[in-house]
Amino acid sequence: MKEMDLMVLLAVFQEMLGAWLWILIGLAVAGTAALVLLLLRERTVVSRRLVQSELLGLLGGVVALVVMAKVSSSGFTDAGGPADWFLIASVYGLGLVSTTVLAYTVLGWVKRSGQAS
Numbered sequence: 650m651k652e653m654d655l656m657v658l659l660a661v662f663q664e665m666l667g668a669w670l671w672i673l674i675g676l677a678v679a680g681t682a683a684l685v686l687l688l689l690r691e692r693t694v695v696s697r698r699l700v701q702s703e704l705l706g707l708l709g710g711v712v713a714l715v716v717m718a719k720v721s722s723s724g725f726t727d728a729g730g731p732a733d734w735f736l737i738a739s740v741y742g743l744g745l746v747s748t749t750v751l752a753y754t755v756l757g758w759v760k761r762s763g764q765a766s
Contacts, residue, residue, distance in 0.1 A: 665720045677747065684754040691757065698760075702753035709748020710741040 662670050688694070717740045728734055 676751070680747075680751045680754055683758065684750055687754055687757045687761075690761070695757070698753055698756050702749045702756060705752040706745040706749030709752075710745035712748070713740050713744020716744075 666673070714737065717737075728737060
């Protein structure tokens with residue numbers, strides 16, 4: 650494959666994750682929208698909540714690696730070249746960022762709903 654085609658990537662991810670792909674995409678869209686609404690409402694980033702979310706993000710990166718190992722037919726010991734290690738690092742980074750964003754959003758909305766307006 651000489652060219653990167655979005656439809657090929659979509660087909661590969663669909664084959665690997667099945668229905669979970671669409672659940673994860675929906676969660677990403679809903680989480681991003683909720684984060685934007687939260688930031689517009691608060692008009693600031695709460696540093697304490699961000700640090701807590703970043704700590705949860707570290708765990709989310711590990712969970713993403715475990716999920717990747719479960720859905721693929723190869724393990725971490727099969728990684729041979731730089732492309733494999735780049736993919737592993739990318740999966741960890743995506744899990745870290747996604748978990749951080751979702752944790753920040755959930756913590757923000759839970760705190761807001763507990764406050765009296």
